[in-house]
Amino acid sequence: MQSGDALLDHLFRRAGFGASASDLQAVAGMSYAAAVDYFVDYDKQPDDVDSKIGLPDYVSVTTRGQFSPNTNIDDARQRWLFRMVHTRRPLQEKMALFWHNHFGVGYSKVAGAVGAVLGTKMMANRAGETPGPQGHYELVRQMALGRFRDLLIAVAQDPAMLVFLDGRTNTRARPQENFGREVMELFTWGIGHYTEADVYAAARVFTGWNLRNVPGMIANDPAAYQEFLYNAAQHETTAKTFTFPINGGSNTIPARAAASGMQDGIDFMTSLASHPDTARRLAQKLWNFFVSDLDAPNPAFVDAVADVYRRSDTEMRPVLRFILNSSWFTQSGNFNARFSWPAEFVVRSIKEMGWTGFSVDSARVPLTNMGQTLFEPPNVAGWQLGRAWFGTGQMLARMNFAATLAANQKFNLARSFTTTDRAQAQRVLNAMLQRLTPAPYQSVELNELLGYLNTGGPWTGSETQMNAKAAGLARLIAGSGEYQFV
Amino acid sequence: MATKVTRREFIRGGVAAFTVSFAAPAFLVDIARAQGAVSRNLVVIYLAGGNDALSTVIPYTDPFYFSRRPAIAVPAGQVLQIGSDGSGKALGLHPRLTGLQKIFNEGHLAIVQRAGYANSSRSHFQGTDIWGTADPNNSGGTGWLGRYLDALPSPIDPLAAWNTSGATYRALTGTTIAVPSITNPAGYSFASPNAGAEAINERNSAIRLASAAGPDRPNLAFVNTSAMEAFATLDRVGSVVSYQPSATYPNNGFAQALRTVAGSIAKGIGTRVYWVQTGGFDTHSGQGNAGGGGYATLMSTVGDGILAFYQDLQNQGLLNSTLMIQFSEFGRRISENGSQGTDHGAGGLMMAIGGPVRGGIYGTAADLNPRPDNSTLENAGGDVTYETDFRSVYAKVLDGWMGADSTAILGGNFRVNAPAFI
Numbered sequence: 001m002q003s004g005d006a007l008l009d010h011l012f013r014r015a016g017f018g019a020s021a022s023d024l025q026a027v028a029g030m031s032y033a034a035a036v037d038y039f040v041d042y043d044k045q046p047d048d049v050d051s052k053i054g055l056p057d058y059v060s061v062t063t064r065g066q067f068s069p070n071t072n073i074d075d076a077r078q079r080w081l082f083r084m085v086h087t088r089r090p091l092q093e094k095m096a097l098f099w100h101n102h103f104g105v106g107y108s109k110v111a112g113a114v115g116a117v118l119g120t121k122m123m124a125n126r127a128g129e130t131p132g133p134q135g136h137y138e139l140v141r142q143m144a145l146g147r148f149r150d151l152l153i154a155v156a157q158d159p160a161m162l163v164f165l166d167g168r169t170n171t172r173a174r175p176q177e178n179f180g181r182e183v184m185e186l187f188t189w190g191i192g193h194y195t196e197a198d199v200y201a202a203a204r205v206f207t208g209w210n211l212r213n214v215p216g217m218i219a220n221d222p223a224a225y226q227e228f229l230y231n232a233a234q235h236e237t238t239a240k241t242f243t244f245p246i247n248g249g250s251n252t253i254p255a256r257a258a259a260s261g262m263q264d265g266i267d268f269m270t271s272l273a274s275h276p277d278t279a280r281r282l283a284q285k286l287w288n289f290f291v292s293d294l295d296a297p298n299p300a301f302v303d304a305v306a307d308v309y310r311r312s313d314t315e316m317r318p319v320l321r322f323i324l325n326s327s328w329f330t331q332s333g334n335f336n337a338r339f340s341w342p343a344e345f346v347v348r349s350i351k352e353m354g355w356t357g358f359s360v361d362s363a364r365v366p367l368t369n370m371g372q373t374l375f376e377p378p379n380v381a382g383w384q385l386g387r388a389w390f391g392t393g394q395m396l397a398r399m400n401f402a403a404t405l406a407a408n409q410k411f412n413l414a415r416s417f418t419t420t421d422r423a424q425a426q427r428v429l430n431a432m433l434q435r436l437t438p439a440p441y442q443s444v445e446l447n448e449l450l451g452y453l454n455t456g457g458p459w460t461g462s463e464t465q466m467n468a469k470a471a472g473l474a475r476l477i478a479g480s481g482e483y484q485f486v
Numbered sequence: 487m488a489t490k491v492t493r494r495e496f497i498r499g500g501v502a503a504f505t506v507s508f509a510a511p512a513f514l515v516d517i518a519r520a521q522g523a524v525s526r527n528l529v530v531i532y533l534a535g536g537n538d539a540l541s542t543v544i545p546y547t548d549p550f551y552f553s554r555r556p557a558i559a560v561p562a563g564q565v566l567q568i569g570s571d572g573s574g575k576a577l578g579l580h581p582r583l584t585g586l587q588k589i590f591n592e593g594h595l596a597i598v599q600r601a602g603y604a605n606s607s608r609s610h611f612q613g614t615d616i617w618g619t620a621d622p623n624n625s626g627g628t629g630w631l632g633r634y635l636d637a638l639p640s641p642i643d644p645l646a647a648w649n650t651s652g653a654t655y656r657a658l659t660g661t662t663i664a665v666p667s668i669t670n671p672a673g674y675s676f677a678s679p680n681a682g683a684e685a686i687n688e689r690n691s692a693i694r695l696a697s698a699a700g701p702d703r704p705n706l707a708f709v710n711t712s713a714m715e716a717f718a719t720l721d722r723v724g725s726v727v728s729y730q731p732s733a734t735y736p737n738n739g740f741a742q743a744l745r746t747v748a749g750s751i752a753k754g755i756g757t758r759v760y761w762v763q764t765g766g767f768d769t770h771s772g773q774g775n776a777g778g779g780g781y782a783t784l785m786s787t788v789g790d791g792i793l794a795f796y797q798d799l800q801n802q803g804l805l806n807s808t809l810m811i812q813f814s815e816f817g818r819r820i821s822e823n824g825s826q827g828t829d830h831g832a833g834g835l836m837m838a839i840g841g842p843v844r845g846g847i848y849g850t851a852a853d854l855n856p857r858p859d860n861s862t863l864e865n866a867g868g869d870v871t872y873e874t875d876f877r878s879v880y881a882k883v884l885d886g887w888m889g890a891d892s893t894a895i896l897g898g899n900f901r902v903n904a905p906a907f908i
Contacts, residue, residue, distance in 0.1 A: 113772070166771040166825055174824030178770040181608070181830065191609055196865065199608070203829075294705050339709070369673055371652045378653050379534070379765075381611050387708055388654045392644075392666030392719065393674065395712035399692070400677040407679035439706070444698045452691040456683060471679035472688045480695050481709040 013486040015039040016090025018348035036324045042089035062361035076124035081360035084347040099140035101382035105164045107375040122160040132225025136160035145317040149273035157228040168211040171234040175203040189277035201240040205264045208235030235261035247271040279306035292337040293386045336439035336485040342370035354409045369397035402478035406471040414466040422461035425453040438482035529760045529810040535768030537814035539835035550854035554821040564777040573850040581777040582785035585793025596907035598836040599849035602872030606832035613815035618656025632660030644715040647759035650743040671726045722755040733798035740764035741791035771825035806841030833870035848905035878904035
């Protein structure tokens with residue numbers, strides 16, 4: 001819903017998933033800079049959102065037997081959606097989504113290799129809830145605003161990634177190149193900074209970065225898990241020479257004893273993470289995510305963000321604080337200047353239209369039809385963003401989700417208007433536009449929406465009329481082009 | 487009839503002209519029928535991830551095939567015989583490609599060996615984009631099918647092409663056309679929280695809302711155009727849901743997408759270009775051995791799905807109006823890695839399938855001996871060098887099947903040395 005402050009609304013859409021009434025209460029009276037700190041220093045709010053699952057007053061989840069978000073991927077999807085709707089740490093979930101897209105690990109390949117139970121654990125196990133390491137999404141969520149270098153190394157040792165890019169079978173005699181290539185092409189500095197020979201060398205760096213089964217477990221036992229293993233016997237120990245310096249020094253990672261060979265990978269990723277070209281590439285992606293994907297990254301923004309990134313030793317928290325306080329972010333020309341991702345659209349719709357009696361499970365299939373199945377980016381490069389979200393079928397799925405949600409909330413919506421508002425169609429429209437927050441309409445669209453309310457009979461504000469028109473209006477707004485921007 | 491309305495005008499403002507009533511879909515159906523008079527379809531099949539061409543069409547008499555792939559080589563006794571290529575090299579299909587062998591034996595499968603381009607990109611994303619733009623020096627901009635669609639007489643039917651995948655592809659990107667991506671016709675209908683007249687009021691308002699933004703709001707107009715195209719195509723796409731195929735399709739995404747394509751062709755909804763993709767070809771590990779394992783599953787998906795589609799069309803007399811072409815962004819490295827897999831390589835494989843296809847094996851297989859003077863290999867003998875420029879296959883499709891001018895669409899003459907599969 002609208003706060004009355006367009007900049008604060010913008011902050012909620014970009015650093016979060018829009019605002020419910022209780023979200024606005026949390027920042028009431030704060031200056032803008034203090035509100036940014038509220039988002040960025042999210043550790044000050046408890047991470048207690050999971051404890052609300054199943055309680056009244058919150059969006060529902062649908063249980064099939066026991067709710068098992070650590071071992072059942074559909075439940076994991078429900079938990080993530082629940083968190084996005086009700087978290088008190090919106091930027092943490094937002095950055096988790098950003099990193100999920102950045103690292104592109106998909107559930108299907110992981111589960112195809114290790115089974116559905118272990119595959120879900122590898123994607124979504126919350127630390128301590130079942131035995132074994134935390135899942136990929138939990139990892140990027142936990143490290144969302146920490147040092148990128150640490151995140152990169154953790155992801156390289158993450159079981160889901162070791163399955164997804166085949167590191168688990170990268171061995172000494174015949175190194176394989178999947179992770180070694182993508183860590184450069186996609187996770188750090190991007191194509192154009194390395195050669196094929198560098199890919200071969202990188203493949204050798206990561207030999208022996210494997211997984212091990214914890215013994216005595218069977219695959220579909222929720223207690224079973226796999227964990228990272230540096231397998232010294234499978235590490236290729238000779239020197240690896242690149243076409244670029246490693247950590248500003250020699251182009252060669254020296255030969256090492258097998259026992260200490262894991263340092264090859266640490267050195268390599270440390271070098272990549274701190275490289276100016278990685279800083280710039282991350283800055284560009286952050287521009288497109290937080291500032292605008294209608295305009296190309298502003299060079300001055302990229303320079304400034306890359307500078308903050310390197311001065312903060314790759315830590316993301318100062319980077320995000322800088323971005324959200326920057327004039328690039330706060331200028332009104334960049335409000336509603338990004339095509340929303342389906343998850344953003346769905347969650348904002350729920351937060352604004354209402355959730356009493358609605359289950360996030362009802363959003364799972366629509367999200368797939370919109371082109372964003374959580375835990376299932378189409379490939380390691382993540383989703384295609386921007387205009388690519390708006391294929392015909394995908395847009396229809398958005399409109400139809402708006403209809404599904406509006407139908408579900410029909411009576412809640414109808415009763416949400418004061419007697420005064422109900423008396424006039426124009427006031428109903430105005431009140432609805434306080435509740436739902438599309439990019440500003442022009443008069444032609446406002447007249448059309450008003451025309452809809454006045455179609456089919458004179459306006460009376462009767463209960464019957466409100467039941468039909470409030471839901472129809474909500475669906476028209478949430479399904480309109482203007483609502484697809486954040 | 488408003489034949490002067492261009493696609494661009496349709497997107498930017500012309501929509502208002504026919505959004506007042508439900509006449510719009512009928513209007514577009516007429517266009518579709520007129521444009522579909524030739525009734526030739528193209529189905530592009532993309533194997534996502536970089537298909538290991540040497541495991542699809544197997545040089546089973548090359549000793550280096552076995553010595554360089556000790557774990558994953560398919561035993562010679564298992565391959566499906568298809569004879570020899572022009573250089574006399576014996577070749578066999580993967581044992582799970584029984585469907586393609588049948589089509590080959592009927593003379594309707596053309597195999598184009600070593601298709602690719604110089605300095606092949608080993609990146610999935612750059613490589614896929616290059617196959618899309620048809621310009622190895624430029625992976626950005628419009629795609630070859632998008633440019634084909636742009637050149638159709640306007641107004642172009644919004645369903646002139648149909649992407650059955652949820653992702654967008656460079657190949658389908660044009661300047662005046664936004665190819666609809668429709669993964670599931672069953673869900674392709676207008677939903678409303680209300681019923682009856684109130685739902686119709688709402689639908690009319692939604693259509694008018696989506697046509698309100700002019701060219702001064704291009705990003706909004708872009709989103710609205712996708713909504714408009716949905717409204718304009720709902721009824722035709724919906725008609726495909728009731729399709730009863732004459733063959734049994736396997737229950738996987740690829741085969742079901744082909745089933746939808748067959749339904750669309752059979753219902754005559756006017757679409758002429760279809761895009762179907764199936765993934766999992768980035769086989770860095772677990773390709774399997776002795777003809778089984780992960781790669782065998784991929785081959786079953788491809789071969790069984792295509793055979794069902796082929797037979798379905800054949801049964802209905804539609805095979806002669808349908809051309810399938812298949813590609814992947816690159817071939818894979820010749821030597822296996824230690825994960826029973828193969829890494830990113832160069833020269834790949836294309837196929838053309840359908841009634842108009844002159845079947846056979848085109849081009850020559852690589853000699854897999856990594857000796858320095860072996861011109862069929864590159865990258866120190868690591869990868870297969872391309873022989874047939876992939877654009878010459880596109881040229882043959884455009885000129886020989888689609889009735890287009892390939893030189894204009896491809897930005898050059900690639901007709902020379904094009905394999906004569908049509």
